[in-house]
Amino acid sequence: DGGITQSPKYLFRKEGQNVTLSCEQNLNHDAMYWYRQDPGQGLRLIYYSQIVNDFQKGDIAEGYSVSREKKESFPLTVTSAQKNPTAFYLCASSRVLREEELYEQYFGPGTRLTVT
Amino acid sequence: SQQGEEDPQALSIQEGENATMNCSYKTSINNLQWYRQNSGRGLVHLILIRSNEREKHSGRLRVTLDTSKKSSSLLITASRAADTASYFCATAPATYNQGGKLIFGQGTELSVKP
Numbered sequence: 001d002g003g004i005t006q007s008p009k010y011l012f013r014k015e016g017q018n019v020t021l022s023c024e025q026n027l028n029h030d031a032m033y034w035y036r037q038d039p040g041q042g043l044r045l046i047y048y049s050q051i052v053n054d055f056q057k058g059d060i061a062e063g064y065s066v067s068r069e070k071k072e073s074f075p076l077t078v079t080s081a082q083k084n085p086t087a088f089y090l091c092a093s094s095r096v097l098r099e100e101e102l103y104e105q106y107f108g109p110g111t112r113l114t115v116t
Numbered sequence: 117s118q119q120g121e122e123d124p125q126a127l128s129i130q131e132g133e134n135a136t137m138n139c140s141y142k143t144s145i146n147n148l149q150w151y152r153q154n155s156g157r158g159l160v161h162l163i164l165i166r167s168n169e170r171e172k173h174s175g176r177l178r179v180t181l182d183t184s185k186k187s188s189s190l191l192i193t194a195s196r197a198a199d200t201a202s203y204f205c206a207t208a209p210a211t212y213n214q215g216g217k218l219i220f221g222q223g224t225e226l227s228v229k230p
Contacts, residue, residue: 004158040223112156
């Protein structure tokens with residue numbers, strides 16, 4: 001089955017600790033994205049990557065970091081600098097942007113992070 | 117920044133009725149997409165409409181796009197209890213080099229009662 005996996009589904013951390021959320025895809029997509037969703041709200045873009053070893057900040061990158069060492073993997077680290085880290089985190093991927101075409105995004109099941 | 121605004125925020129209907137959700141946006145777009153999210157799950161892509169299209173159908177879904185008014189609507193006909201979910205519009209900015217970014221609206225929470 002092709003798709004995107006995120007692990008774990010639920011994650012609990014103490015304040016002041018860094019935590020890394022996993023995102024893996026076997027869709028052979030070039031582009032990958034991280035979003036944050038707060039209760040009753042839409043998605044906000046944290047980071048995105050169009051190609052291996054390259055990524056760009058989204059709208060709310062402060063307190064987060066990413067890496068893209070492999071095409072299939074795009075892990076997100078929530079650092080202690082993130083003031084309100086408790087949220088639902090969604091990873092997505094899409095085929096490479098070609099000229100002005102933009103392909104649909106495929107989402108993983110999400111990781112719910114709770115920091116106390 | 118969020119440029120999509122959806123209306124209504126919540127909608128409750130009976131099974132068999134039609135559900136209409138609206139989305140407004142602020143800047144020029146390349147395309148507009150609608151996604152569905154079941155509670156606590158990831159989003160699922162429903163339909164994409166390009167900026168030069170006015171209407172598109174997919175099964176029980178009908179999407180319209182009015183670029184002059186910067187608005188779109190999603191119609192679900194003959195709704196079922198299984199359609200209960202949150203529905204989000206997402207716009208792809210017309211400016212190239214946006215890296216595939218989508219801007220999501222706040223969502224409409226649809227409840228279909230059996």
